Amino acid sequence: MIIDFRSDTVTKPTPAMLEAMYKAKVGDDVFGEDPSINELEKMAAEMFAMETALFCPSGTMVNQIAIKCHTQPGDEVICDESSHVYQYESGGIAFNSSASVKLLYGDRGRITAEQLKAAINPDDNHKAISRLVSLENTSNRGGGSCYDFEEIKKIKAVCKENNLALHLDGARLWNALVAKNETPKQYGEIFDSISICLSKSLGCPVGSLLLGKNAFIKKARRIRKVFGGGMRQAGFLAAAGIYALQNNIDRLSDDHLHTKEIANVLIKREFVKYLLPVETNIIIFEMSDSLSAPALVTKLKENDILCFDIAPDRVRFVVHLDIRPEMVKKTIETINKL
Numbered sequence: 454m455i456i457d458f459r460s461d462t463v464t465k466p467t468p469a470m471l472e473a474m475y476k477a478k479v480g481d482d483v484f485g486e487d488p489s490i491n492e493l494e495k496m497a498a499e500m501f502a503m504e505t506a507l508f509c510p511s512g513t514m515v516n517q518i519a520i521k522c523h524t525q526p527g528d529e530v531i532c533d534e535s536s537h538v539y540q541y542e543s544g545g546i547a548f549n550s551s552a553s554v555k556l557l558y559g560d561r562g563r564i565t566a567e568q569l570k571a572a573i574n575p576d577d578n579h580k581a582i583s584r585l586v587s588l589e590n591t592s593n594r595g596g597g598s599c600y601d602f603e604e605i606k607k608i609k610a611v612c613k614e615n616n617l618a619l620h621l622d623g624a625r626l627w628n629a630l631v632a633k634n635e636t637p638k639q640y641g642e643i644f645d646s647i648s649i650c651l652s653k654s655l656g657c658p659v660g661s662l663l664l665g666k667n668a669f670i671k672k673a674r675r676i677r678k679v680f681g682g683g684m685r686q687a688g689f690l691a692a693a694g695i696y697a698l699q700n701n702i703d704r705l706s707d708d709h710l711h712t713k714e715i716a717n718v719l720i721k722r723e724f725v726k727y728l729l730p731v732e733t734n735i736i737i738f739e740m741s742d743s744l745s746a747p748a749l750v751t752k753l754k755e756n757d758i759l760c761f762d763i764a765p766d767r768v769r770f771v772v773h774l775d776i777r778p779e780m781v782k783k784t785i786e787t788i789n790k791l
C-alpha cells in the first residue's frame with residue numbers, strides 16, 4: 454500500500470466517476486456542441502451565480518487565460534510573492550501576456566487591502582498601469598491557508614476605487630468553502646473572474662473552469678483556442694466534473710480532519726521545528742537541525758509514504774480523496790516510530 458501525500462493531483466477516478474464518464478453524451482466542444490461540457494459550465498456558473506463558465510484542460514491554463522483577458526502588454530498584475538500564478542506557471546504572465554508583476558509579501562500567501570492600496574502605481578508615465586489583482590484561496594505555499602472573507606471585501610473596495618480587475622485563483626477554493634462554511638455565491642458576487650480546479654481535491658482526472666461575465670468568457674474562449682486548449686469530445690472529462698461537483702465537495706471535511714490528525718502527531722516530534730497552522734488539507738513544516746527535509750522524505754519512502762521536500766528544510770503533505778482512514782492510521786504509526 455503506497456500512501457501518496459505528494460499532491461492532491463494524484464487521485465484516480467473512482468468506479469462511480471468512471472461510470473459517469475463512460476455514459477457521457479459528447480459532441481465537438483469547439484463547435485459548442487458537447488452537451489456534457491455545456492451542462493458542466495452551466496452548473497458551475499449557477500453555483501457561483503456568475504454569468505457563464507469555460508471548461509479548460511488545466512488550472513494553469515485558466516489562470517493564464519484570465520490574466521491575458523484582463524491585461525494589455527506592459528500592464529501590472531499585483532499578487533502575493535508565493536502565488537501559483539507567479540511561482541509555478543513557468544513565467545506565463547510574461548510569456549503569454551507581456552505583463553509586469555508587483556509582488557506583495559503577505560501572511561501565508563494572503564495579502565491585505567492596506568498592502569494593495571500602497572502597491573497601486575500612480576498615474577505617471579514612468580509607471581506600469583496597475584490593472585489586475587490576483588488572490589489565491591486556499592494558498593498553496595501558505596499551507597492551505599484561507600482568506601478572511603471580510604478582508605476580501607476590503608480588497609474588492611480598493612479594486613473598485615482604483616479601477617482594478619480582481620481575479621481569484623481558486624484551485625483549492627472548495628477546501629476554503631468547506632473549512633470556513635462559505636458559499637460559492639459569496640465569491641461570485643465579488644470577483645471579476647474565478648478559476649476552479651476539478652482535478653485537485655475533487656478527484657477528477659483532468660479539468661478546470663474559468664468563471665466570469667459573458668463578454669469576458671467570450672474573449673476567454675478565443676484565448677483558449679490560441680493557447681491550444683480547445684478540445685473536441687471532452688465531455689467525457691466534463692462528466693467527471695459534474696459527478697465531482699455533485700458528490701465530492703462535502704467530503705472534504707474528512708480530508709481536513711485527517712490532515713489535523715497527522716499534523717497533531719508531527720508537531721510532537723523533535724525533528725519538526727515549526728508547523729504552519731493547519732486550516733485545510735495541506736501540512737507544511739520546517740525541519741529542525743537533527744534531520745534534513747530530503748532525509749525525512751527518504752525515510753518515509755522506505756515505509757511506502759510519499760511526500761515532497763519543497764525546500765531543503767521544508768516538507769509538504771497534501772491530503773486528498775485517495776487517502777483512506779487506514780492510510781492515516783499507518784502514517785501516524787510510522788511517524789511515531791521514526
Ligand SMILES: *Cc1c(COP(=O)(O)O)cnc(C)c1O
Pocket residue numbers: 510511512513514516537538589591592593622624625650652653661
Ligand atoms: C495546482 C494549482 C494550479 C494549477 O493547476 P494545474 O491544473 O496543475 O495547472 C493553480 N493554482 C494553484 C493554487 C494550484 O495549487
